[in-house]
Amino acid sequence: MDATNKPYVKFQPNEEYLESLISMGISESHAQEALFCTGNESVEAAISYVFTNLLQEDNEDPSVVQRGAVAENCYEESAKRYKMSFVVNTALKMGVGKVAAQVAHACLGLYREMRITGEKEDALNEWDYFGEKKIVLKGDNTEHLEELFNKAKELNIPCYLVSDSGFTQIPAGSVTVLSVFGDEDEVDAITGTLSLL
Structure with missing residues (x-):
């Protein structure tokens, strides 16, 4: 319960959006965080959040660089x-x-x-x-x-x-x-x- 005596509701990411994000090379944890922070609005909003916030925050982490490369390859394919x-x-x-x-x-x-x-x-x-x-x-x-x-x-x-x-x-x-x-x-x-x- 919170201060207003309302029970906490665990966030559930939109499964379809989550799968789309993961298929683009975004880690599951980043995909879930992006969907949470954008209120499950859309795949585009979540992708924008990932590239604007998450990848820049961790840009010295080699695993993020690798994810970035995967996302970039995905970008090149999708752009065409x-x-x-x-x-x-x-x-x-x-x-x-x-x-x-x-x-x-x-x-x-x-x-x-x-x-x-x-x-x-x-x-x-x-x-x-x-x-x-x-x-x-x-x-x-x-x-x-x-x-x-x-x-x-x-x-x-x-x-x-x-x-x-x-x-x-x-x-x-x-x-x-x-x-x-x-x-x-x-x-x-x-x-x-x-x-x-």
Whole structure:
């Protein structure tokens, strides 16, 4: 009991988060401490806590250096693993600012949709943590973007197609950008032959 006569409740780490952290090369004790200190909020919060607090505190301990090397290797692998690609409809001849706004719509639209549905949640979490790799590519026209969109749907790869509201530069309903998310191979199966914008 504490001073308020409430019984102590032993902290229980989220088992799924704990396993994820350990699989990344983080020691079980550091993983548990990170989950405790972040209130079991998320894997990302725990990883941030580990790298910000625990590894720096013990950086002269050889076992920590080894764990750091494992984590760094994990970082390199994960950083290459997932990406989001954006295919811009170049036939619309949008200005630079318009393209930037439409790519932002495509990114946020797909991100929100995936967060709401829980689709590929672990992959999205890794992508969030490891730098959110993004690439912007040239699409030929509306038909081209729709063809890529349908191909992604057939392969069950998360995708999002932006139709403009028509307030500036282009007519309402114009298909401006396609966003596609997944691991490198999945995304490249859809957009791998396209040129950079």
